Amino acid sequence: MNFFSPAILSAAKDAGISIAVLVGILAVFGVAVPLIAKNDGPRRWIVGFSVVIVSCLLFIFWVANQEVYQWIDTKGYADWAGNDEGWTDSDTPDPKYCNRGREGSIVTCWRNRPSGYPTNPPPVFKGTNGIGPWCTYKIQGNVNFGKADGGAQGRVYICGRVSL
Numbered sequence: 001m002n003f004f005s006p007a008i009l010s011a012a013k014d015a016g017i018s019i020a021v022l023v024g025i026l027a028v029f030g031v032a033v034p035l036i037a038k039n040d041g042p043r044r045w046i047v048g049f050s051v052v053i054v055s056c057l058l059f060i061f062w063v064a065n066q067e068v069y070q071w072i073d074t075k076g077y078a079d080w081a082g083n084d085e086g087w088t089d090s091d092t093p094d095p096k097y098c099n100r101g102r103e104g105s106i107v108t109c110w111r112n113r114p115s116g117y118p119t120n121p122p123p124v125f126k127g128t129n130g131i132g133p134w135c136t137y138k139i140q141g142n143v144n145f146g147k148a149d150g151g152a153q154g155r156v157y158i159c160g161r162v163s164l
Contacts, residue, residue: 069098071107071157078148078156079108083139084118086125091133091155097125098159102140108154109135116152 071093088094093107114131117123127134135157 067100068162069100069103069159070095070162071098072160074156074158076156077153079152079154080106080138081149081151082118082120084121084123085137085139086123087118087127087134087136088125089127089130089132089134091135093135093137093157093159097137100161102159103161105140105159106138107135107157107159108138109133109157110152110154113152113154 088097091109091111093109097107098105111133112131113134116136117126117129117134118136121139125137136154
C-alpha cells in the first residue's frame with residue numbers, strides 16, 4: 001500500500017516539518033473544535049482528547065513502519081551489456097518496478113538511444129520499441145558494479161528504501 005508519496009514526504013521533511021507534528025495538529029483541531037462547540041463539559045472533552053492522542057500515536061507508529069521504495073539517481077553513467085530483464089519507455093525508471101523484492105536492482109536510462117533493446121534473454125516486460133528515451137532493468141544479481149562493460153553509457157538508478 002503506497003499511501004504516501006515519497007516526494008510529498010520528502011518535501012515536508014526538507015521544510016523541517018515533522019509528519020507527526022502535522023498529524024497531531026490536524027487531529028487536535030479535528031476533534032477539539034467540535035467538542036468545544038458542543039460545550040458538553042470537561043469530561044467529554046478529556047475523553048475525546050485522549051482518543052485523539054491514542055489515535056495519533058497509533059498513526060505515527062503505522063507511518064514509521066511503512067516501507068516506501070523508489071528509484072534513486074546515482075548521478076553516475078554506466079552500462080552493462082546483457083542481463084536485461086526488460087525495458088520501459090522513459091528517461092526515468094518506472095516506479096512500479098521498484099519494491100521490496102527488487103531492492104538493490106539497477107536501471108540504466110538513456111534520453112535518446114535508438115537501438116539496443118534487450119532480446120536475449122527474452123524480456124519479461126517491454127516498452128514500445130520506439131526511438132527516444134528508454135530504461136533497461138538489469139536482472140538482479142547478474143550485474144557486477146565494479147565492471148561496466150557496455151558501450152552506451154546511460155544514467156544509472158538503483159532501487160532503494162526511502163526512510164520516512
